[in-house]
Amino acid sequence: MTERERALAAVQGKTPDRTPWVPRLDFWYRAALRKGTMPEKWRGLTVEQIAVDLGAGIYATNPDYSADVTGQIDRALGLWHIDTITYDFELQGVERRVSKRPSKNGIETAVEYVTPVGTVQTAFLFTEEMLDAGASISWVSEVPIRKPADFEPVGYIFEHMKVIPRQEGYLALRKTVGEHGIAMAFVLGTAGPMHHIMKELMFTEEFYYAMSDYPEKIYRLAEQMEPFYEAIRQSALDSVAEVAYIGGNYDDSITPPPVFRKHILPDLQRYAQRLHQRGKYLLTHTDGENRRLIPMYLESGLDIADSVCPYPMTRMTLEEVLAAFKDRITVWGGIPSTQLCPSSTTEEEFRRYTDELLKRHGHANRLVLAVSDMVTADAEMDRIRYLCDKINALA
Numbered sequence: 001m002t003e004r005e006r007a008l009a010a011v012q013g014k015t016p017d018r019t020p021w022v023p024r025l026d027f028w029y030r031a032a033l034r035k036g037t038m039p040e041k042w043r044g045l046t047v048e049q050i051a052v053d054l055g056a057g058i059y060a061t062n063p064d065y066s067a068d069v070t071g072q073i074d075r076a077l078g079l080w081h082i083d084t085i086t087y088d089f090e091l092q093g094v095e096r097r098v099s100k101r102p103s104k105n106g107i108e109t110a111v112e113y114v115t116p117v118g119t120v121q122t123a124f125l126f127t128e129e130m131l132d133a134g135a136s137i138s139w140v141s142e143v144p145i146r147k148p149a150d151f152e153p154v155g156y157i158f159e160h161m162k163v164i165p166r167q168e169g170y171l172a173l174r175k176t177v178g179e180h181g182i183a184m185a186f187v188l189g190t191a192g193p194m195h196h197i198m199k200e201l202m203f204t205e206e207f208y209y210a211m212s213d214y215p216e217k218i219y220r221l222a223e224q225m226e227p228f229y230e231a232i233r234q235s236a237l238d239s240v241a242e243v244a245y246i247g248g249n250y251d252d253s254i255t256p257p258p259v260f261r262k263h264i265l266p267d268l269q270r271y272a273q274r275l276h277q278r279g280k281y282l283l284t285h286t287d288g289e290n291r292r293l294i295p296m297y298l299e300s301g302l303d304i305a306d307s308v309c310p311y312p313m314t315r316m317t318l319e320e321v322l323a324a325f326k327d328r329i330t331v332w333g334g335i336p337s338t339q340l341c342p343s344s345t346t347e348e349e350f351r352r353y354t355d356e357l358l359k360r361h362g363h364a365n366r367l368v369l370a371v372s373d374m375v376t377a378d379a380e381m382d383r384i385r386y387l388c389d390k391i392n393a394l395a
Contacts, residue, residue, distance in 0.1 A: 001395070002179035003057035007368050008242065011182075011281055011304055011330050015365040018394035019358075022057035022181050022332075023384060024374040025050060026064065027134035031377030034131060039381065048176055055388045057181040059370070060173060061245060061283070061306060061332070065136040069109055073098065076111060076122030076140045077157065078190060078200025083169035086185050087235040089228075090162045108141055118153035120144045134377045145202045148210075151217040154201060155224040163231035167239055174240070184245045184283060185236035191247030191284065192267030193225035194218070195255075204254060233271055237278055243304065244275055248285025252292035265296050272301025283332070287373050289314050294324045308333035309372035318361075325366065333372035334361075335387075340371065340379035350383055354390060362394045 001009070006020035029047040032038040042050050048058045063082045065072065071081045073096070081088060095114040100107055101123075108125040123142035130139065144154050174183040190196040197218060198207045210218055236244040247268060255264060272282040283304035286297070290308070297305060305325070310318040313336045321331055338344035339353055361367055369391065375384060 003181050004177075004179045007057065007182050010365060010368050011243070013327065013330075013365055015363060017363075018391065019362055019364050020057060020368045021370070021388070021391045022059050022368055023051070023371045023387070024059040024061070025056075025384075026059065026136065026374070028375040028377055028379055028381075029134065030136065031132060031134035034134070035377075048180075052180055054384065055392045056384075058177045060177045060181055060183040061186075062285075063186045072124065072138055073109075073111060075124050075138055076142065076144055076200075077154075078188070078196055082186075084173040084186070086165065086167060086170050086187075086239045086241075087232050088164045088166060090164065091157060092160045092162050094157055094160065103141065105139075105141070109138075110142075113144070113153065113157055115153040115156040117156050118149060120150050120153050120157075132377065140200075143200075143202055145197075146206070148214055148217060151221050155221045158221075158228050159224040161228050163228060163235070165231075165235040165238065170239055170241065182243055183241065184243045185239045185241035187232050187236045187244055187246040188229075189246075189248050189285065191264045191271075193222035193229055194263035195247060195267070196225065196229075197221060198255075198259075198263070199249065229267075233274070237274060237280070241280070243281045243283050244271070245283045245285070245306070246271060248306070249288065250284075250286060250290070250293055251288030253289060255288075255293070257292050257296065260293055260296055265300055268300040268302060272303070276301065287333075289316075290321070291316055291324075294321075297329060298326065302329055304330045304332050304368075306332045307370070307373045310334060310336060312336060313338060313372065318357075322361075322364075322367065327366055330366045330368065332368045333370045334367060335369060335371045337371050337374060337376050337379070340375060340383045342380055343378065347383075351386065354387060358390055358394065362391070 001017045003020055006016035009016040010020055025047050051058045063084050097112040099110045101110050106125050106127050108123045110123045112119060112121050121142060122144050124138040124140045126138050144150060177183040190199050275282050281303035283306050284302055285307050286305040287307040287309050308321055308331045310316060318334045339350050
């Protein structure tokens with residue numbers, strides 16, 4: 001079987017010839033390029049070519065956000081201009097003013113949005129530490145909503161946004177991945193408007209205060225954002241992708257069960273139903289503490305729980321997660337990134353963990369092995385090779 005066939009089999013609840021293996025290498029790759037530590041044999045290769053050379057699947061779940069400011073210009077709105085996404089968007093009736101300014105953490109990109117109903121200021125930046133770690137998503141230092149008056153201009157921005165469906169970049173990604181994995185149709189890292197407001201447009205604690213002080217402004221903004229969300233969801237529905245990725249970064253303390261049930265679950269349920277009607281699958285990024293959220297994952301219609309980070313990175317073991325999903329949701333992940341780092345795990349501990357993992361789950365269904373959340377900059381590449389060799393020997 002190819003890695004693509006194995007991954008699709010796992011998503012469909014079938015048992016492949018061996019468990020698929022798709023490590024996320026892009027953080028390690030960017031860090032190695034930046035520090036000049038790329039192994040000689042891989043110099044000049046893309047991260048996809050390195051994955052193939054290792055005998056691993058190609059990761060194509062999160063898009064390559066890149067450190068390019070052009071694609072991230074609307075990052076503080078929680079939006080991206082990335083070729084491989086199945087849509088782009090234009091701001092209409094809005095003037096965008098971009099400038100650079102120094103801050104204690106580095107040079108910020110400040111973006112001011114001027115609308116007929118008011119102006120909002122945002123800012124984001126990359127620190128040297130982030131770049132050294134291989135980060136591709138900038139840190140937002142100024143979110144667009146910091147006071148009640150900001151809701152109206154942000155609502156105007158979304159209400160007047162033009163979504164432009166496109167497939168060319170996604171099809172090019174799909175061609176690059178080929179039989180080495182599944183090219184996901186990335187919709188957005190938030191499940192719907194309310195989740196978007198909570199995660200991207202406000203600082204989390206301010207969101208919860210605002211829900212008590214002026215909830216009508218938040219609900220009104222969510223209404224204004226819904227047409228935008230409908231358009232981007234549709235772009236993935238209309239694509240040839242088998243899997244659509246929407247929402248993520250849940251945690252049962254930041255998105256506790258009552259909040260998840262009211263503001264996130266309904267959006268996942270509606271989109272899962274629409275995807276299933278097209279014969280497609282829903283993936284969402286579940287990289288936090290999940291124990292109290294699992295009952296709602298099961299209600300959502302979710303097909304793939306991406307980036308499951310088991311113990312010791314969270315409180316649940318991989319076995320507990322697999323059992324809780326009741327053979328209804330496929331785990332994509334399962335190997336803690338700390339296992340690859342000599343500073344966290346000894347070589348003996350790593351090999352013992354790997355050998356036991358593959359003994360128990362080397363021919364599992366409902367499991368795509370990956371490193372959660374990613375192969376970090378300080379990962380030991382010999383450990384990745386060990387994993388690759390052991391996993392490929394199972395076929």
